[in-house]
Amino acid sequence: MDEELHLTIQHAKLGDKEAYEQLVTQFKAPVYRFALGMLNDRMDAEDVAQEAFVKAYFALSNLESEYAFSSWLFRIVSNLCKNRLSKRAREREFQEEADETIIDRDTPDPFVKVSMEQSLARLSVDHREVILLHDVQGYRYEEIASMLHIPMGTVKSRLFAARMALRDELRKGDHG
Amino acid sequence: MTSHPEDLLSAYVDDEISEEERQVIEAHLVSCESCQSFVDELYSFKLQMQTILTLEQPSVQFETRVMQAIRQQSTDFRTTWLTLPLIAMMLLSAVGITMALMYGKFIHGFIRLFVAIVYAITHMVSEIPFVSISVIVVSLFVLVASIYSLRRVLQLTPVERG
Numbered sequence: 001m002d003e004e005l006h007l008t009i010q011h012a013k014l015g016d017k018e019a020y021e022q023l024v025t026q027f028k029a030p031v032y033r034f035a036l037g038m039l040n041d042r043m044d045a046e047d048v049a050q051e052a053f054v055k056a057y058f059a060l061s062n063l064e065s066e067y068a069f070s071s072w073l074f075r076i077v078s079n080l081c082k083n084r085l086s087k088r089a090r091e092r093e094f095q096e097e098a099d100e101t102i103i104d105r106d107t108p109d110p111f112v113k114v115s116m117e118q119s120l121a122r123l124s125v126d127h128r129e130v131i132l133l134h135d136v137q138g139y140r141y142e143e144i145a146s147m148l149h150i151p152m153g154t155v156k157s158r159l160f161a162a163r164m165a166l167r168d169e170l171r172k173g174d175h176g
Numbered sequence: 177m178t179s180h181p182e183d184l185l186s187a188y189v190d191d192e193i194s195e196e197e198r199q200v201i202e203a204h205l206v207s208c209e210s211c212q213s214f215v216d217e218l219y220s221f222k223l224q225m226q227t228i229l230t231l232e233q234p235s236v237q238f239e240t241r242v243m244q245a246i247r248q249q250s251t252d253f254r255t256t257w258l259t260l261p262l263i264a265m266m267l268l269s270a271v272g273i274t275m276a277l278m279y280g281k282f283i284h285g286f287i288r289l290f291v292a293i294v295y296a297i298t299h300m301v302s303e304i305p306f307v308s309i310s311v312i313v314v315s316l317f318v319l320v321a322s323i324y325s326l327r328r329v330l331q332l333t334p335v336e337r338g
Contacts, residue, residue: 017243024239032234046234053242054249116224134190135225141192160186163221 009066012057020060024053027070030137031077037132038081040121048084052077071147074137078129078147085125119169127162134159180211189218 005026011019031052036045056076063072120128133139133147134155141159145152181201187193188201205212235241301308 017246020246021239021243024242028234028238032238033229033232036232037229042232046238049234050238050242050245054245057242057246058249116228120225120228131225135222136229141187141190156187156192157183159190160183163186163218164182166221167217 006066009063009069013060013063013066020057023069027073028053031073034074034132034137035077035081037120037136038078038125038128039084040117044084048080049077052080055080071139071143074133074139075147078133082125116170119166122169123162123165126158127165130155130159131162131166180208180214182211182214185211185215186218189215189222 008019008022008026012023028049032045032049035048035052036042039045039048052073056073059076063069120131123131129148130144133144134141139147141152141155144155148155150158181204184193184197184201188198193201205215301311
């Protein structure tokens with residue numbers, strides 16, 4: 001972390017709104033992309049990313065070290081994404097109960113070749129999360145382990161399982 | 177190595193293995209075409225994942241919306257902190273007034289009882305002449321004794337100081 005960013009985080013922690021706005025500018029793209037990868041919906045991703053920054057602002061005093069800002073922020077956005085996905089699942093359940101003839105939009109058509117984005121969207125939440133944190137955001141295993149409160153061995157095995165699942169999804173499309 | 181260390185290959189591609197593991201894997205890859213192909217596939221996945229979302233950008237008003245929401249919530253927070261003590265004070269005042277009304281009734285009743293007792297005593301005193309004369313004499317005696325004591329106290333004080 002460069003000294004300037006460290007100072008900006010320090011100022012933001014003291015309640016400097018301009019400093020915080022600089023942080024939003026600096027981190028908005030990776031946070032939004034992570035949310036988009038998790039939610040596969042631009043409006044939801046924008047909404048959750050904004051919510052994450054607002055939540056982070058009011059919780060900034062709880063941040064122990066300025067050096068951990070980025071991983072702390074991703075933990076917030078990841079939790080918000082999971083909450084949003086749970087809400088979606090509940091709404092879908094309710095909708096399905098209301099109309100039993102509803103078409104399941106998530107059921108893949110085996111004859112259509114799927115893209116990488118579509119394959120990613122079909123992975124489980126945990127698999128999507130580790131792939132996005134590692135391959136898209138570039139965090140190391142150790143950082144992910146600390147972020148998700150799981151052992152490093154779990155990160156390693158989860159990432160491997162996620163890649164295998166991704167390969168299976170892509171192959172399903174190829175066979176079609 | 178006869179088995180295919182696929183789980184280790186994933187960590188190998190991520191450069192998250194020990195030097196010893198690396199040597200073992202690289203020796204295996206030289207002689208195993210399927211594992212080499214799997215490693216190439218993993219590298220390809222990683223590369224695609226790195227580029228998959230790079231063109232995606234949040235809206236232009238992103239910061240403005242975030243900062244507006246923060247300002248709004250800060251105002252709400254301040255309003256809450258100003259409103260809460262006011263509500264608390266109003267509640268306390270309401271409780272105080274209620275208590276005063278309850279005790280007010282009690283005090284009012286007590287005063288009425290006291291007035292009634294005083295009225296009964298004076299009525300009794302005025303009805304019996306002996307009692308009224310005795311009360312007057314005792315009262316005068318108490319008054320004279322009080323004046324005498326007061327004068328003694330006022331006279332003695334400078335002598336004691338001297």
